[in-house]
Amino acid sequence: MSRLLEMPNILFHAFLVLPSNADPRLTARQGGGHLPMRIVMSQSLDLPTVANLWDVADVATIVATQRGARKSFQKFLASKGVEVVEFDILNPKDVMNYLYDRGYLSILWECGGTLAASAISSGVIHKVYAFVAPKIIGGKNAPSPVGELGMVEMTQALELIDVCYEQIGPDMLISGFLQPIPDLTPLIPSVEETSVIDPTVTPYESSIIFFYKTWDRYGAFSNFSPHAIRMTDESGNYVTWPSVEHYYQAHKFVGVDNPAARNSVENIRSAKSPEEAARMGRIMQRQNPDLVRPDWESVKIDVMYRALKCKFSIYPHLNSMLLSTAGSVLVEASPHDLFWGGGREGDGLNYLGRLLMQLRSEFLGESSTSNENSITITHQERE
Numbered sequence: 001m002s003r004l005l006e007m008p009n010i011l012f013h014a015f016l017v018l019p020s021n022a023d024p025r026l027t028a029r030q031g032g033g034h035l036p037m038r039i040v041m042s043q044s045l046d047l048p049t050v051a052n053l054w055d056v057a058d059v060a061t062i063v064a065t066q067r068g069a070r071k072s073f074q075k076f077l078a079s080k081g082v083e084v085v086e087f088d089i090l091n092p093k094d095v096m097n098y099l100y101d102r103g104y105l106s107i108l109w110e111c112g113g114t115l116a117a118s119a120i121s122s123g124v125i126h127k128v129y130a131f132v133a134p135k136i137i138g139g140k141n142a143p144s145p146v147g148e149l150g151m152v153e154m155t156q157a158l159e160l161i162d163v164c165y166e167q168i169g170p171d172m173l174i175s176g177f178l179q180p181i182p183d184l185t186p187l188i189p190s191v192e193e194t195s196v197i198d199p200t201v202t203p204y205e206s207s208i209i210f211f212y213k214t215w216d217r218y219g220a221f222s223n224f225s226p227h228a229i230r231m232t233d234e235s236g237n238y239v240t241w242p243s244v245e246h247y248y249q250a251h252k253f254v255g256v257d258n259p260a261a262r263n264s265v266e267n268i269r270s271a272k273s274p275e276e277a278a279r280m281g282r283i284m285q286r287q288n289p290d291l292v293r294p295d296w297e298s299v300k301i302d303v304m305y306r307a308l309k310c311k312f313s314i315y316p317h318l319n320s321m322l323l324s325t326a327g328s329v330l331v332e333a334s335p336h337d338l339f340w341g342g343g344r345e346g347d348g349l350n351y352l353g354r355l356l357m358q359l360r361s362e363f364l365g366e367s368s369t370s371n372e373n374s375i376t377i378t379h380q381e382r383e
């Protein structure tokens with residue numbers, strides 16, 4: 001990455017990284033020139049005590065973290081002269097807004113695939129510099145420079161514009177600008193419709209909570225969140241599914257008396273990620289419609305409802321998160337899915353958001369009944 005700092009006509013005010021196992025200095029190789037501010041993002045502050053980044057003799061370091069993370073380590077960093085900035089919810093957009101307010105107008109991101117994907121989806125990446133080296137590493141589990149962006153088809157790929165190519169030594173540098181990512185914010189569902197689903201939503205006064213990517217504040221509402229569920233199969237035996245998406249996609253083929261359909265169910269359940277499960281289920285449904293259960297369109301909402309109810313029942317922190325949104329409209333901000341999501345233009349049916357609001361109302365009702373019973377028992381004991 002230091003090569004990027006040496007490029008002519010490019011002046012980076014700050015250098016933002018996600019820490020790795022290496023011990024970089026993150027300074028420009030040439031001496032006497034501009035030295036960008038070093039910024040480290042770490043949600044848990046699970047960082048080494050000995051690192052070149054904590055040496056601020058020549059250039060300062062800022063550590064951005066989640067509020068309340070490892071106070072003792074924050075004190076340690078402060079003793080080294082490192083500035084620690086806490087965020088209520090650590091995410092790329094808030095960090096970039098903060099840096100802008102401090103006067104940093106150009107930021108170079110050097111990070112792993114997960115943070116890169118989060119930054120791209122947040123709309124804070126404007127230009128990409130990609131080095132292609134004449135080397136082959138390979139590996140089934142080789143890391144990707146950009147993590148999951150929720151895309152399952154090539155037509156959804158983000159394209160660079162004004163692309164330039166430059167050979168630097170044996171490597172090829174490809175640079176280009178990301179086209180502005182469209183506003184994925186759907187429109188609010190109708191007041192009448194939402195109030196019927198969840199009575200806690202007050203007409204004309206409710207806020208909207210959008211969710212889509214698993215790393216967002218309410219990312220756990222996504223079917224792609226890594227929360228396994230245990231559901232009974234057709235024989236009444238419990239089966240573990242890695243995510244709601246695995247369960248939903250596989251159940252397109254459950255009960256079909258065909259070896260290929262049964263194999264599809266097991267292959268989807270064994271998929272390494274929710275994204276892979278979604279890709280497999282959609283391709284199989286599109287290419288082999290005869291393997292899809294004949295009642296799928298009439299039962300798919302109930303299948304999703306049962307999976308969601310299991311997920312938000314067995315994980316207390318997810319249940320609490322869902323209940324904490326009482327009074328707000330929940331919308332899955334998927335630009336591609338016009339059935340489960342809100343759609344790019346707000347024309348989606350948002351059935352995932354509707355089911356979550358329905359579950360929230362049911363859970364709140366159960367909680368209210370439980371509290372009433374508790375009060376009654378207490379009064380009876382007093383009498």
